[in-house]
Amino acid sequence: MSLLNLTEENFDETIAKGKALVDFWANWCGPCKALGPVIEELAKDVHDRAIVAKVDIDAQSALAVRFKVMSIPTVIVFENGAEVKRFVGIQPKETYLSELT
Numbered sequence: 001m002s003l004l005n006l007t008e009e010n011f012d013e014t015i016a017k018g019k020a021l022v023d024f025w026a027n028w029c030g031p032c033k034a035l036g037p038v039i040e041e042l043a044k045d046v047h048d049r050a051i052v053a054k055v056d057i058d059a060q061s062a063l064a065v066r067f068k069v070m071s072i073p074t075v076i077v078f079e080n081g082a083e084v085k086r087f088v089g090i091q092p093k094e095t096y097l098s099e100l101t
Helices: 011-015 030-045 061-066 093-100
Strands: 019-025 050-056 074-079 082-088
Touching: 011 019, 011 050, 019 030, 019 093, 030 050, 030 093, 074 093, 082 093
Parallel strands: 019 050
Antiparallel strands: 019 074, 074 082
């Protein structure tokens, strides 16, 4: 599965089953732009095992509020719709990958 862009309308349904990694980001955020290629690589690497998605906090501010995203980038790992791990700031690709295997 390729990298998904989530909205309020499709968020819950998309992450409801299995593992999902969601990157909360904004276009004006330098560290978010640096993390972008890593998230894209993850989507390719785990396409058969997990969902990898992004949430633009400017366009989907209600999701940012709901998940108490105070700093970006914030990456949250979900399992069957429940948050299991949260990373604030940029982490190495291997750190994210270890949460999805």
